[in-house]
Ligand SMILES: [Ca+2]
Ligand SMILES: [Ca+2]
């Protein structure tokens with residue numbers, strides 16, 4: 001009887017151990033907005049961070065892309081070419097109530113919110129090339145921040161700075177600037193683009209082609225500890241950090257389409273989230289830890 005009791009206890013502890021391990025490992029939690037052309041043109045979708053519950057938020061005959069959650073998780077900024085060129089729009093998190101913020105005949109795209117939700121930084125070619133601009137979240141008070149060709153602005157979690165990359169003349173490199181456009185400083189030196197902040201504001205994940213293939217890298221914001229996170233002959237794109245800091249969502253150009261993946265923030269455990277014959281990309285993590 002005593003032997004049986006011991007055996008039962010061993011089994012019980014083993015089960016508890018297994019259960020704890022499974023809980024802590026590690027299924028990414030939260031929700032991810034992303035884009036897909038699965039209905040014939042680009043639309044914005046949402047899914048759970050494990051790839052489940054994929055739902056379509058926009059429905060149109062034109063292109064909607066670059067989803068960016070407002071910091072409170074109530075709205076999504078995005079770009080749409082419904083008036084013939086790309087403009088910045090904001091909609092509710094359920095896909096309703098579209099409000100147009102920019103009005104011109106040029107490209108306006110890649111919005112990113114200030115952490116207080118009061119401003120949106122974005123890319124526009126309204127002045128002849130692609131430069132970075134900032135506006136109030138109602139579309140007013142537009143100011144130009146960069147005067148070299150630049151792309152992919154990302155506002156820092158502490159509000160103070162904006163990461164972006166420059167291109168067109170020489171190498172494509174990641175830069176940081178103050179939120180008013182001053183103090184533009186180069187962060188990467190061997191090629192880098194598509195920067196995204198860790199939620200603690202200490203690190204930036206980005207893409208680089210420096211070894212002849214595009215891979216994910218991470219760097220501290222003082223330029224130290226640059227580390228390669230992926231080594232894959234396929235192209236990677238558009239990284240986005242989870243609000244709890246544990247995960248990075250991104251896209252991979254699989255044969256023949258782009259798919260959304262997630263991995264640990266150290267580069268391990270790459271898991272595919274979308275599996276269809278269309279392109280899927282531009283993931284942006286719901287910003288509130290639920
Ligand atoms: Ca459509
Ligand atoms: Ca426009």
Ligand SMILES: [Ca+2]
Pocket residue numbers: 083084085086087103104105106
């Ligand atoms: Ca227009």
Ligand SMILES: [Ca+2]
Pocket residue numbers: 213214215216230231232233234235236
């Ligand atoms: Ca790669």
